[in-house]
Amino acid sequence: MDADSLLLSLELASGSGQGLSPDRRASLLTSLLLVKRDYRYSRVLFWGRILGLVADYYIAQGLDEDQLAPRKTLYSLNCMEWSLLPPATEEMITQTSVVKGRFMGDPSHEYEYTELQKMNEGDKVYEEEIVIRIKEETRLVSIIDQIDKAVAIIPRGALFKSPFGPTHVNRTFEGLTLSEAKKLSSYFHFREPIELKNKTLLEKADLDPSLDFMDSLEHDIPKGSWSIQMERGNALVVLRSLLWPGLTFYHAPGTKNCGYIYVGTGEKNMDLPFML
Amino acid sequence: MADPPSDPEQPPQQGSPPEPFTTPPEAPLQAEPETPRSQEMLAAQGWPQGAGLGQYEEPPGGLAYQPYLDENLMLEQLQQGQGSLFQQLESAFQDGQPDPLAQYHAYQREEQPFQPYGGAQHGPYMRDDPSLQFSPSELGFMSYDMEVSEPEPRELAVQNAKAYLLQTSISCDLSLYEHLVNMLTKILNQRPEDPLSILESLNRTTQLEWFHPKLDSLRDDPEMQPTYEMAEKQKTLFIKGGGVEGEQEMEEEVADTAVPNIMESAFYFEQGGVGLSSDESFRLFLALKQLVEQQPIHTCRFWGKVLGLRRSYLVAEVEFREGEEEVEEEEVEELMEGADLTTEAHGEEEGGEEDEEKAADVLPKLQWRPPPVIPREESRSGANKYLYFVCNEPGRPWARLPHVTPAQIVQARKIKKFLTGFLDAPVVSYPPFPGNEANYLRAQIARISAATHISPLGFYQFNEEEGDEEEEGGAGRDSFEENPDFEGLPVFELVDSMANWVHHMQHILPQGRCTWVNPLQKKEEEEELGEEEEKGDEGMEEAEQEIGPPLLTPLSEDAEIMHMSPWTARLSCSLCPQYSVAIVRSNLWPGAYAFAMGKKFENLYIGWGHKYSPDNFNPMLPPPIQQEYPSGLEIMEMSDPTVEEEQALKAAQEQALAAAEEEEEDEEEDEDEDPDD
Numbered sequence: 001m002d003a004d005s006l007l008l009s010l011e012l013a014s015g016s017g018q019g020l021s022p023d024r025r026a027s028l029l030t031s032l033l034l035v036k037r038d039y040r041y042s043r044v045l046f047w048g049r050i051l052g053l054v055a056d057y058y059i060a061q062g063l064d065e066d067q068l069a070p071r072k073t074l075y076s077l078n079c080m081e082w083s084l085l086p087p088a089t090e091e092m093i094t095q096t097s098v099v100k101g102r103f104m105g106d107p108s109h110e111y112e113y114t115e116l117q118k119m120n121e122g123d124k125v126y127e128e129e130i131v132i133r134i135k136e137e138t139r140l141v142s143i144i145d146q147i148d149k150a151v152a153i154i155p156r157g158a159l160f161k162s163p164f165g166p167t168h169v170n171r172t173f174e175g176l177t178l179s180e181a182k183k184l185s186s187y188f189h190f191r192e193p194i195e196l197k198n199k200t201l202l203e204k205a206d207l208d209p210s211l212d213f214m215d216s217l218e219h220d221i222p223k224g225s226w227s228i229q230m231e232r233g234n235a236l237v238v239l240r241s242l243l244w245p246g247l248t249f250y251h252a253p254g255t256k257n258c259g260y261i262y263v264g265t266g267e268k269n270m271d272l273p274f275m276l
Numbered sequence: 277m278a279d280p281p282s283d284p285e286q287p288p289q290q291g292s293p294p295e296p297f298t299t300p301p302e303a304p305l306q307a308e309p310e311t312p313r314s315q316e317m318l319a320a321q322g323w324p325q326g327a328g329l330g331q332y333e334e335p336p337g338g339l340a341y342q343p344y345l346d347e348n349l350m351l352e353q354l355q356q357g358q359g360s361l362f363q364q365l366e367s368a369f370q371d372g373q374p375d376p377l378a379q380y381h382a383y384q385r386e387e388q389p390f391q392p393y394g395g396a397q398h399g400p401y402m403r404d405d406p407s408l409q410f411s412p413s414e415l416g417f418m419s420y421d422m423e424v425s426e427p428e429p430r431e432l433a434v435q436n437a438k439a440y441l442l443q444t445s446i447s448c449d450l451s452l453y454e455h456l457v458n459m460l461t462k463i464l465n466q467r468p469e470d471p472l473s474i475l476e477s478l479n480r481t482t483q484l485e486w487f488h489p490k491l492d493s494l495r496d497d498p499e500m501q502p503t504y505e506m507a508e509k510q511k512t513l514f515i516k517g518g519g520v521e522g523e524q525e526m527e528e529e530v531a532d533t534a535v536p537n538i539m540e541s542a543f544y545f546e547q548g549g550v551g552l553s554s555d556e557s558f559r560l561f562l563a564l565k566q567l568v569e570q571q572p573i574h575t576c577r578f579w580g581k582v583l584g585l586r587r588s589y590l591v592a593e594v595e596f597r598e599g600e601e602e603v604e605e606e607e608v609e610e611l612m613e614g615a616d617l618t619t620e621a622h623g624e625e626e627g628g629e630e631d632e633e634k635a636a637d638v639l640p641k642l643q644w645r646p647p648p649v650i651p652r653e654e655s656r657s658g659a660n661k662y663l664y665f666v667c668n669e670p671g672r673p674w675a676r677l678p679h680v681t682p683a684q685i686v687q688a689r690k691i692k693k694f695l696t697g698f699l700d701a702p703v704v705s706y707p708p709f710p711g712n713e714a715n716y717l718r719a720q721i722a723r724i725s726a727a728t729h730i731s732p733l734g735f736y737q738f739n740e741e742e743g744d745e746e747e748e749g750g751a752g753r754d755s756f757e758e759n760p761d762f763e764g765l766p767v768f769e770l771v772d773s774m775a776n777w778v779h780h781m782q783h784i785l786p787q788g789r790c791t792w793v794n795p796l797q798k799k800e801e802e803e804e805l806g807e808e809e810e811k812g813d814e815g816m817e818e819a820e821q822e823i824g825p826p827l828l829t830p831l832s833e834d835a836e837i838m839h840m841s842p843w844t845a846r847l848s849c850s851l852c853p854q855y856s857v858a859i860v861r862s863n864l865w866p867g868a869y870a871f872a873m874g875k876k877f878e879n880l881y882i883g884w885g886h887k888y889s890p891d892n893f894n895p896m897l898p899p900p901i902q903q904e905y906p907s908g909l910e911i912m913e914m915s916d917p918t919v920e921e922e923q924a925l926k927a928a929q930e931q932a933l934a935a936a937e938e939e940e941e942d943e944e945e946d947e948d949e950d951p952d953d
Contacts, residue, residue, distance in 0.1 A: 014553040015588075017581060017867065017882025021549040023849045049549075053844055053863070078850070101838060101890050102863065160477055171468045172481050178500065210476065227585045229697075232556070233506030233669065240583065242694065245884060265866060271893035275694045275886075 001259030003032040003044040016248040018263040027079035048262030052105025066166035088145035096142045109136040151241040152190040181237040181253040188214035509671035513562040541878045547848040548859035563670035580881030587697025589666045652681040658790030659722045677718045682788025688719035720885045728868035729781040764874040770858035774831040783824035
């Protein structure tokens with residue numbers, strides 16, 4: 001959610017039950033402003049909160065002019081002092097995929113993972129146990145990246161692509177209409193498109209190149225991994241991801257208010273196919 | 277004013293390319309320095325007429341008249357639409373000569389139907405360009421002109437350009453000029469940041485607005501219908517029940533009502549970052565008030581919110597007044613008994629059929645007996661201590677959830693399903709869940725309550741009237757009351773140690789009940805035997821009594837999840853610990869929260885309704901294939917001989933046969949030989 005409209009956004013996203021306490025809200029309002037100034041971001045998003053056992057991580061993201069460029073991620077434990085996280089790499093993601101369980105809440109905590117590796121010494125081949133230590137910070141980076149790639153969404157029309165390349169925020173976006181808001185096809189993944197080039201030419205002919213340049217949610221696997229609901233008596237549409245429980249996207253149809261927030265344990269719901 | 281003859285040198289041209297106008301020449305203007313100005317004013321006012329072509333009339337006489345075909349339409353449009361804008365443009369042009377203007381104004385308006393075309397003296401637009409010299413006569417005039425009226429030619433060129441832009445587009449009635457005017461007006465009104473970058477979308481939006489005007493105010497917007505309906509429903513919540521407003525009403529309301537103070541609990545939970553927004557909480561309060569009015573409720577509490585796929589549930593935990601509930605209970609029991617009777621009758625019928633068939637054919641008797649059904653707990657005890665009402669949104673009617681049976685709890689432990697939001701939806705799972713979504717929801721509520729309803733140590737105490745623990749055996753005490761001497765624990769202690777919190781809901785045994793029942797005994801005996809004798813029967817019946825932790829056990833006794841404490845306790849605000857609230861969060865059931873401060877405490881659940889498991893969910897495997905029949909003397913299963921065995925057997929038989937034949941032959945030979953002797 002945009003840091004500029006933080007209070008309203010938190011109010012709209014409160015249907016999922018988890019939000020921020022007043023002291024955290026107040027700290028965020030001040031600190032995100034300072035972050036924007038210090039790092040020279042054009043837009044700062046409050047990404048959400050990852051619940052750990054000892055402490056919670058508060059995550060923010062900074063965007064430059066081009067909305068689809070890789071975002072910079074910052075984390076904080078007290079909503080005041082923010083530290084920049086390194087960008088996620090493929091190696092990090094594969095390395096941390098073996099770690100399971102909750103986040104501890106301490107960025108320097110190390111997870112130990114023992115692996116059996118075959119070692120060759122001359123003619124002998126034996127297996128040795130190697131203990132790999134993974135820092136929680138690395139895990140945090142990779143989880144945030146995975147969540148962003150999988151479930152960060154934005155309504156159709158909120159961004160538009162100019163012919164020069166960069167993607168801009170659409171100032172004339174008036175919000176989706178009520179009927180459009182209930183369809184999954186009106187929402188896009190907020191990332192570089194992957195499925196788009198697989199569309200047939202016929203489908204591509206219907207697309208508007210300035211607005212439809214990202215993947216829509218329609219073809220997400222598994223089907224039904226999004227729950228669309230109307231709250232507040234049909235005045236608010238809320239999308240909740242079932243794959244990463246804790247991600248809530250809200251949008252008030254007919255207005256510009258939209259955004260997403262993740263408040264959860266940072267674990268993927270691998271049981272989703274059984275639960276649907 | 278007399279119209280000057282149209283200049284043959286200047287045939288009107290349509291769509292002449294606009295050229296940069298610097299100082300347009302005015303041939304006849306030089307004679308009267310003043311009138312050209314007024315001419316321009318005229319021209320400016322005459323713009324409504326001068327649509328289509330960018331020609332400016334110059335003679336002091338007045339407006340040149342040239343027939344122009346589809347002018348009238350444009351005229352009307354412009355007259356209606358652009359009046360205001362032209363006023364603005366006129367004010368830019370005016371040099372402070374209002375009076376002659378007024379005259380010409382009136383004259384212009386009259387003449388409009390007759391003089392649709394503004395100016396025709398000059399030919400193509402390019403003539404306005406002083407650099408282009410068309411005729412020497414004009415040249416002379418031009419030079420003179422430039423000295424006299426410097427700004428006017430520029431204005432002339434502007435108006436020419438404007439006339440060009442006022443051409444209508446082929447496909448619609450919108451001209452480029454109008455469209456640009458709309459767009460620029462929009463930009464100037466809204467003043468967006470960096471308009472250049474959004475120019476294309478602005479363009480599209482403006483065109484869209486022109487062709488899709490807003491609906492008439494008399495019509496209802498069909499899209500917003502459901503929203504308005506919902507708002508109507510919620511409006512009824514806010515209206516006080518009809519009646520005379522007077523002191524009596526106020527007194528009644530001030531007295532204790534069963535509705536809890538939702539706003540207070542919401543405030544405390546908000547300190548911990550949990551809960552619904554404040555207006556939603558208030559609507560919830562009104563909805564609970566409505567529930568209390570409709571049902572005979574003794575105590576009521578907001579249990580929490582369970583999220584679903586299509587709709588969510590708001591759950592209220594309720595206790596009925598004494599005696600009120602029995603009516604509904606009996607109905608439910610009758611239904612259940614009715615169901616049992618029908619199944620029994622069916623069984624008897626089948627038995628009858630079997631008897632008939634037995635005469636003809638002996639069918640094997642069914643040896644499998646379904647496991648005995650464990651009776652559900654009485655209402656107001658154990659897992660059924662409270663009644664639960666659900667609704668999807670404040671304003672919608674409350675629905676009552678049925679009591680939970682042990683079988684449902686046992687099955688609910690084995691499956692993990694999302695709730696859809698509709699109470700009558702089937703729960704499709706393996707092992708099959710005995711019930712629909714209402715039952716599944718109730719089972720989950722029971723499990724969550726038993727696991728996560730906690731209170732500070734000392735808030736509740738056991739009744740002193742209860743007997744000693746020994747008599748109770750493994751069942752434990754199941755009733756408690758509030759401790760009037762409770763003084764509240766300091767928040768720091770509550771956060772530091774989990775021993776300061778206790779469970780005040782009974783733990784559910786693996787059997788699915790809170791108090792153990794031996795399923796293998798008959799009902800009648802159960803009533804006669806006391807609890808002690810139940811224990812004695814253990815060994816005989818091969819049913820072990822299940823013992824759970826007794827009521828009011830501290831949280832420190834809870835089992836760990838993979839070396840992780842099942843509870844996380846925090847202060848709500850680290851910056852002001854003096855006024856903080858202690859918030860405890862369950863790691864076993866994500867979404868279960870409890871707060872405590874001073875003498876107040878409360879539990880809340882907001883989540884999907886599933887337990888946390890560090891491992892992946894493994895569905896139950898289907899049972900092994902059953903044996904069709906027992907092996908015995910009559911029927912014994914053997915494997916068929918393989919081909920090799922059969923061949924070997926055949927070969928052996930042939931050999932035996934051959935050997936036997938040889939022996940016979942030998943014998944015959946012997947016999948044959950004998951007579952020879």
